[in-house]
Amino acid sequence: MADTGSDLEHAETHDVNKSHSRDKYDVGIVGAGPAGLTLAVILARLGISTAVFDERSDQTDVGRADGIQPKTIETLQMLGLGDELLRKGVRIYDICMWRGSATSPVRRVGREVHYPTSIVDVLHPYILLCHQGMVESVLIDDLGDSGVSVSRSHRFTRFDYAPGGPSGPLDLSFGMVGGDAVKHVHADYIVGCDGARSLVRRQIPNTHATARPHESYWGVLDGELDTDFPDIWSKTIVFSEEHGSVLIIPRERNMTRIYIEMRSSPSVKTLDQAFVMDQARLILAPYRAEWRSVEWFGNYQVTQRVAARFSDPSLRAFIAGDASHTHSPKAAQGMNTSVHDSWNLGWKMNLAVRGLAKPVLLESYEAERMKVAHDLIDFDFEHANEIAAGDIARLAENFRVNTRFISGMGVEYAENVINRGCDQTRGDAKPGCTLPPSKATRYIDANPVDVQLDIPMCGQFRVFVVVPDVLGPGEARFLASLSDHVASESSFLTRLSRAAAESYRRKPRPRRETDLFSQPARYQAFSELFTFSLLTSTRKDRFELASLPALFSMSPWTVYLDDVPHLDTRGLCCISKWLGEVEVGRVVIVNVRPDGYVGSIKRWDVVGETGEAAARWLDEYYGAFLEALRQVASELNLDEMVLVYYTYFSCCHQTAAQSGNEDNKQLTEEAPYSPNVKRRHELSSVVISPKTPLTAQNAVCSELTSKDPGTVPWAYLGQPALTYWIPYLEGWLWNIRPLIMKWPLSVAGLLSLLALVSAQSDSVSVVDADTGITFQSFTNDQDVTYRVALPANATADAAYDVILQVVAPVTLGWVGWAWGGAMTYNPLTVVWANGEDVVYSSRQALGYYTPIQYEDAKYTVLKGTSVNETHFKLTALCAGCASWLDFEGNPTTLDGAGQVNFAFAYSTTPVEDPSSGESGFSIHDSVGHWAHDLGAARSDKFSSWVAANKGSNSTLRRRMRVGRYGY
Ligand SMILES: Cc1cc2nc3c(=O)[nH]c(=O)nc-3n(C[C@H](O)[C@H](O)[C@H](O)COP(=O)(O)OP(=O)(O)OC[C@H]3O[C@@H](n4cnc5c(N)ncnc54)[C@H](O)[C@@H]3O)c2cc1C
Structure with missing residues (x-):
């Protein structure tokens, strides 16, 4: 068990692990088992800075989980993983039951299909048997593709909230296994995936587990079996009235796993390998049972527990996997459930880290997964008892009743803010449930695909718009109006998408080699957050992609034709399987969460209802748990x-x-x-x-x-x-x-902060060799210099001219200066080089789009304007840069006697037409602010500097207040 860290505290150092390039992460994950690795894979792929720590020096090499359920196979496929496991694993399609007594040797009494299509609709109707280490390897490799590796031999000891409250980063402490050092890592969130004895769980208040009183002791043996027992390649339960039961599980690499229950064992320790082998021989007799080799033996006592909380009240610390629930391994659920805990938490955490989620989204993790955990231990309690009791008929019935749940497809999240209208469905697609498997033809390349898996996992919501007849006039009107309104300025989805775009710009998903093949950009045409998809029964030869409204034509890879029922698991069309009957004149919208679970479904009548109403419904649905601000x-x-x-x-x-x-x-x-x-x-x-x-x-x-x-x-x-x-x-x-961090962020504090900020100037005095002018000068981290000189009498009371100078590397596409320190409603000076020319442009932004020409600032270019091999330089007299009308039309003048905050912006992307001051230009790569000491920029030489530098040795060409200068 992990040390609580008390004796390590004396050896504390802040020597953060050198293998980390940083010591502050968005998310710190403790434990690199299936839960921790799955979460790390998701977060790392989505661009969240993630660190994973494990006390073990290596991954699981033998033993533990081996059964991957159908839903987990699908989940791995959604991640583009699992092909290797499918290739190497053993598949279990049936389950056999045997029984014997003192008077009659064991004999087969039943054989069942494990996942009958009539009971559960799965793409992979089998359990895939692979060793847990193989699953971990696949996840570790994928993590590596995202540039993240597991920090091993790190034993988590504790986490602390930042002094003063839960809003600052958490401080995670680790003891180094085999050493004394303590390491500290900061993270905004911690997720304890540290197994059944989780230390993270112990630190979260009120997580005490509720346990079921169930005592059973089991031994498990992995090895190559030499036997004439006929059913070792099926999942088989053999019950002997005399000797107890054995569960046989076929394994990859020609191995067999057997579980033996030891009834009323005085101690788990007496349940050793020899005992298990002997019991197996006794139970399987008269069949032979010998071992050519043994890879692993383990014994354990079964307890069913669910932690009372899966997160702390501030939603900063979470637990997942065995840390939050434990049960017996016999139904092969632990690893599967752990993977799905992380599958549920991963996308929500991504949105939370990006500031796009309301708290209710993270809160839903506990609500959704705790229900599954309770369902699981209830099932497991019954199931383990039935196996132990040996009543084959009851055991078969127990399997039948729980087949959907065991497969993973039966997980149903209750109605909540994300799962809406759970009781109003007509087909198999139900809010709170995973999208049923279905086939359709991708319009663009005529490939039949599994619709529920086709869109790669990029953390996006999928909005399936289902329209049997896209050519119906009502339908066409509806789709056009939906498209217009979703993409309109007033649409919440549009605002969210812009916020998401900005977030992904700042925190991009890593570029992975596999992107070359999966082409994620195909699915992000509308948004980083939403993929719109059209599903229709209209024949392909009756419409072109380009004729669809923009929302759909811009995403041609997600237009699907519902025309391949013969490929479906149940021979059904996708629309009727998912939604039951959808009449002509109807449109159905299915919102699918990033984890593939249905969020909400609504039907629309194109006669009485409009696409605008549908767009508002989408806004309302997503507005309940997402936000941009x-x-x-x-x-x-x-x-x-x-x-x-x-x-x-x-x-x-x-x-x-x-x-x-x-x-x-x-x-x-x-x-x-x-x-x-x-x-x-x-x-x-x-x-x-x-x-x-x-x-x-x-x-x-x-x-x-x-x-x-x-x-x-x-x-x-x-x-x-x-x-x-x-x-x-x-x-x-x-x-x-830096000030905010040290300051209690109250409004009063803010005011003081602002005063403090303006008390510190970033500018220094510099004499420009070309002009002889003494400027107050500031240079930013991109080597862009902003200089200003003022008349001696400049104050806030009256407008005045300034001499400005901007010096910038020629590698920049453009640089900007915001005189009011804000982007809108103040003069902007934008400058770039055009070959040997310097071009300036007077602008003002009135909104959040390319600034317009601004005529109230008049520039006179002075000497000291040039381009050399490395830099361009503009020197100009400006009338109107220091004064302007604010948003309400009130005159504003920079306080020439004090300090003001200016703002800069720059982009490495060249402007569209470098020769024209009216050119359009792209959004800045970065912006920043600085405090400029205007008082120190004042000089009584101002007029003589202007006079001496007027009449430059250049030709000035101007267009509409936009100047272009060169020599
Ligand atoms: C015999 C057996 C058979 C099983 N068979 C199946 C099966 O067929 N199918 C199935 O789905 N499940 C099965 N399970 C259950 C499955 O193994 C677990 O449910 C699963 O491993 C849980 O994953 P996890 O990531 O939550 O925890 P774990 O796999 O337990 O991983 C926790 C990790 O946290 C690390 N850790 C713990 N404490 C600390 C600390 N203080 N600091 C740093 N790191 C720490 C550990 O080293 C470990 O790597 C079986 C289990 C057993 C024992």
């Missing part, structure tokens, strides 16, 4: 999220006042800043905390994205709106992050 706050580990754009808040406030919307009012009341109080630049803000009602958060989000829709449609610009403001906001938050 928490993203920045959660990435920065902030308790509260600060929106620095009072302009937005003003608009919300107005909306609240006008509409009388209660939620908005509430938000206004909670917001300590009055939106109408004049504040300078980014000092105006609204604080949204987890306490802010979610509907109010959504209202803000809606305002943010609907404000200034402008005349240019988003789709035309091709820029996700949120990508403009989230990084900007985020950049600002990152700037003050």
